[in-house]
Amino acid sequence: MKKIFYLIFAISSLLRSQEINSEYNLDFEKLTLEGMPQDWFEWGSLSCAVDTVNKISGRYSISITSTDKTKFGSVAYSLPTYLKGKEITLEGFIKTKNVIGQVGLLLRIDKNNDAIEFDNMSLSPVTGTTDWKKYKITKPLHNGADAVYVGGIISGTGKVWFDNFNVLIDGESILDYSEKVLSLNNPDNDTRFSNGSNFYLDSPSKKQIDNLEKLGILWGFLKYKSPYVAQGNYNFDYELLEKLAFIDNDSFEYDLEKWKESLMNTPPYLGSHYYLDFMKFSLNPIFENEVVFPNMKFNDDGLKLIALFRYWACIEYLFPYKDMTDSGWKGILSKYIPKFLAADDELSYKLLLIELFKETGDSHAALYDLGKCIDEYFGLYEAPIEIKFIENQVVVSNFRGVDGVKLGDEVIAFDNEDIINRIARIKKYTIASNGASENRDVLRKLLCTNKDNVIIRFKRKNEIYEVKVKTGSIKYFVDNKPSHMELAEDVGYIYPASLKRNEITEIIKKYKNKKGLIFDFRCYPSDNIVYTASELLLPARKEFAQFTATDLQNLGQFRFKNTASTGHENPDYYKGKVVVLIDEQTQSNAEFTVMAFQVIPNVKIIGSQTAGADGDVSKIILPGNIYTMMSGIGVYYPNYGPTQRIGIIPDIKVFPTKKGIMQNKDEILERALLYIKYNN
Template identity: 25%
Template sequence: MLHLRKIALFLAVVFCISLAGCSADAPQSKAAGSIDQTAVYRQNSASQQTQNLAKLCKVWGYAKYYHPAFLLGTSDWDAELLSLLSKASACETSDDVNALLHEWFTSLGEIDYKARIPKAASGSDASVSEADLSWTADADYLGEALVGDLAKLPTMLPTNLDRTHAPVFFDSLGVPDFSNEPEHGSDYTDPDFRLLGLFRLWNALDYYAPYLHLLDCDWDAVLLEAIPTMLDGTDRESYEAALASVTGELQDAHVWWSSTVEGTKLSYRSNPGEYYLPVPVSDVGGQLVVTGTADNCPLEKGDVLVSIDGETIDELAAEKKPYYSLPREDMLLTNAWRAIVNSETETMEVVVQRGGEECSFSVTGSEHSVSHTKSVLNGLDAFQVVGGNIGVLNPGVLESETELCNAMEELRNTDALIIDLRQYSGVIGLYFYIPTSYQPAIVVAKPNAATPGTFTKDPISCGYDSSLLTYSQSYYPYEKPVVILMDKNSVSRSEYLITILKQADNVTVIGEASTGADGNVAFLPLPGELQLQFTSFGIYEMDGAQTQCTGIQPDVAVHYTAERIREGRDEIMEAALDRLRRS
């Protein structure tokens, strides 16, 4: 059993950015006296140009993460790409671009990592390859000379490589850190600038996104489609939209775009208005239903939204869909609700279905959206004991492991326990109350620093163990019946905990399937003062099953209805209480 603090640290989702900088000189996007690159990009056939640029993207990305010139910081990876873009675009044939890349690769210098290279290549049963690197050995695609060049790079990098100035290094948990990526001036009319952003994004995800094998799309095809889209635009919004179209294919609910400049909003935004419905809403069976009330607002609990400002909810959802990276289609309303209830005018014309009839209301908007999950937590205690001596734990209210221990001590003598993980848990140590006899475990797939594009799976044992008493007298095995509550709002850390807890024989999961987005997140800075958040760890059950995209399925399915919401009832909680009182 690992030390409690180490486990908690390892499993916590990381939401911080290292401030380490790149020591290389800032790259110049234009050489003095350079040709009109916009004209170069337009003069060739789109198909040949796109193929040339896609090949450049892939070869540059492979060198970026494998070649010592970049890993040791002796060459500026962005400057090298910028020097090649217009040349590659101007190549008339595949042979021409292959020759260009061969000459460029040779110019990077000797392959010396200043560290010992392991003799054995990676590839154990515990590894998952996400980046398809078979193209690096395809002479029909790259030509014999370039294939020979790439073969000079080892398949396994030194584990003690000095990554101080590398394009990616790894924090103490193993999360990839891209803070050495340089910023650039924002010239959205410059095709070089635009392609630099696209190529940085596509390669970072190709090598460090853990679930590419689950995607419904072909990842190479995403690149081929994004290149002409990126080149067609000349402004900030089209640049951001082209990048978002790539991450939209990840099916990753952790994907989140933001500006690196505090107070600056994205130009490409799902919610451009300044006002929102002043009441919380939730996805109930594929409809947005009002779940709370607000002063001076005519909307009531259980109202089903039909339209806002003349557009139906289905129409609004379809408009907002391109902005989101959805684990699956039925998650659109859950993810996009905030954008759907957004308006550019303070007075919103809202049509709802109430009691079988459609009703129209003028609603004064709020400057802030109202989260259903957060509104539920308002006023909740960390725990309570209800009829039948059943404890109810609200992890979303807890702020520390000490608070968890205190709450569980108070619940020690209850006859059964409900853990409400429809909330985002503020603590990670819930699984320390699972008795040792159940031996729950989970598999974490972390990026393998020695083989970019590969993730190494490691099982992590969880659950109560008497050795924990060395660190805290508060932990104990809760061996009486436990019910976990779950719905579409259960995501990330909550899903992680459910995956572990549900392995115990005394635990039953009740509710709806969870979101399907689990694993520590990484942050990637992009040219144009942008930052992307995405999942960087894979999470698997011991039998190899994953919850990404699919969500966790409950043992007992219970769904919300607008009718019960109108009555102020919580159907999932009621089902849990009924089950425990009958057990």
């Protein structure tokens, strides 16, 4: 038997590979050659032993003995994850001797390396010396869980015996389940459209587009609202493909209404949802059981419509900022149905997806796994030149090995393409929450090409000149700033992108007597310092954010659910000035951390508008083995002020200037030092 300590995810790959098996060893009667219960594993720092004397029935029980009050030990078993139902119950017999601490049954459900349900009887533990007694615990059962663990646990000292476990799904023992019952109506067994939809529609009429729009809207509604669909009774992608064949029927609207009635004529289903779950603490949605169609043919109109309708429904019911989209979300289907039907090759399809993602105005809707054709479209190689938008010009801010170029030179053409036209072409496929993040991401692609050498045209004052530049796929500009350093005027500087894990605490303590601290968040933090740093900088606990989320019973309605606070009673908090630097590079976790820092006494935010994409993300999978992300929860200030698209607005606005670039100055950092020195 394998011994596994501390980290449950160390065994997850092994446990997920367990075959479906109706032969469970919940009574410990089957032993391995080593004499330990088959399929059970030790979890913790204590060893288990088989006992042939103290048992409730059969030949064996299992025991754990502890002489160290600081340790815990557990014996655990992984159940197959295909079990479906509203709730799961673990029953088992426990006997104890001289237990100081606690003993209990153990039930844990994991998803995405997160324990979404957990019970170890900590609220009603078994202690002292007790004879055999039956106990039970119950938790909600989640479809699509990565792992379901049952077992027994001891924390503290003493000895415990466990025997005759049983697991029930909605009151029915899993020993009575059969694989035939479990696979009944299983969408995974539906193979109707495994090789494609066979639906093709050239030059659609207005009526066909209107009917497809009605179908897409209803399909999305039923996917997330129908109790039958929620229970996993259908491959709902395939149900959509079946309906496509009838869009020309005169009775199409009537048929849709009847379809709706047939799937909604039952009380709401209060169990888990086949296509959807939520993270236990952050509450952002988890999209599940979505078919990726990895061998998709890009002229398959049915699969392309699945991509459009699936993404539309995700945003319609699960995106907290749907009302902040530029053109509204309701009209998206009628706008994009003709475009998706016309996109008959891989590049056209994937560029169209980018256009669709862009409609959300969410910088988190980045591009993932879009393949080589998209990489080649934007360019596989880049010039060894860094650029910034300065005073409405594209200006050189750094370069490597390019003769004749100077800092501050304006780029006016790239590969014989006027830079203004090039910006407009790239901007069409740049997903961003606001203008600041859009400019940032346009610049990342602006000097990319598929050529080994490229001609770049520059302007310096009134002189225009061209340089032939060698390109490459390497990263020319490595961010190698140290995590912290001392600056002039008794100031400590901290760069979160370079922080080692838990290093921030020691840095702040080291700089405790400095006149000022500068936190440079013009980067993405390498460690989560939202709470560890601010707790050393605050005199008391302060609320700094609140969150909106939806749930299965109210899909599409977002309510304020949780708040975030940081700090504690701390008379020894840092009392010097705190300056936070921000710009368009400040996004997501960096923005959330800055929000926490905004409640620090004597804090000043200096720089320019941030990216405006805050909060945890949710992954959306689409046909063609493509995935994207969306902001999964709404993030707001305690006064209900939004951050999405707006970002963090600085107290002191500072923008780099062309003169500063030419002099190789960091004007935002210089302004921070000026503030600390003169308090203005």
